[in-house]
Amino acid sequence: MLQKLLGAVVGLVVAGMAATANAVTYSIFELTPLGGTTSGASGLNENGQVVGTSQISGDIASHATYWDTNNGAATPTDLGTLGATSSSAFDINNLSYS
Numbered sequence: 801m802l803q804k805l806l807g808a809v810v811g812l813v814v815a816g817m818a819a820t821a822n823a824v825t826y827s828i829f830e831l832t833p834l835g836g837t838t839s840g841a842s843g844l845n846e847n848g849q850v851v852g853t854s855q856i857s858g859d860i861a862s863h864a865t866y867w868d869t870n871n872g873a874a875t876p877t878d879l880g881t882l883g884a885t886s887s888s889a890f891d892i893n894n895l896s897y898s
Contacts, residue, residue, distance in 0.1 A: 827848075827869065829850075829867070829869050829873065829874035830874060831850065831852065831854075831865075831867055831874050831876070832867075832874060832875065832876050833854040833855050833865075833876065834854040834855065834856045834857070834863055834865060834876050834878050835855075835856055835857030835858075836854060836855025836856050836857060836858070836859045836862075837855055837859055838854070838855050838859075839852060839853065839854035839855065839865060839876070840852045840853055840854075841867075842888065842889060842890045842891065843889065843890055843891035843892045844892070845892045845893060845894045845896070846894050847870065847894060847896070848868070848869040848870050849866065849867070849868050849869070849870075849892055849896060850866070850867040850868075850869065850874065850892070851864065851865065851866050851867075851879075851889035851890070851891065851892045852864075852865055852867075852888070852889060853865060853887075853888045853889070854876055854878075856878075861881075861885050861886045862886045862887070862888065863878050863879065863880065863881060863886065863887055864878075864879035864880070864881070864887040864888050864889035865877065865878060865879060865889065866879055866889065866892075
């Protein structure tokens with residue numbers, strides 16, 4: 801009887817350790833716009849880098865935007881428009897190329 805009880809306790813401890821070892825944590829960041837009122841994500845990589853689109857000041861156009869969340873915040877970086885009025889970024893790989 802004692803042997804069965806000890807086996808059950810060891811089994812529970814091992815099962816509990818396995819569940820804890822596979823725990824996943826998440827972080828939520830506000831994707832601050834580039835001076836406008838809205839922004840949105842289109843791509844996320846395994847390094848916590850996000851790309852998408854953000855309104856610029858006055859909401860007159862959208863620009864492709866990059867946010868790096870590894871510093872504990874999500875500060876936007878304007879990726880420009882390559883001479884156009886608006887631009888968008890749709891994806892980013894794990895080497896940080898969007």
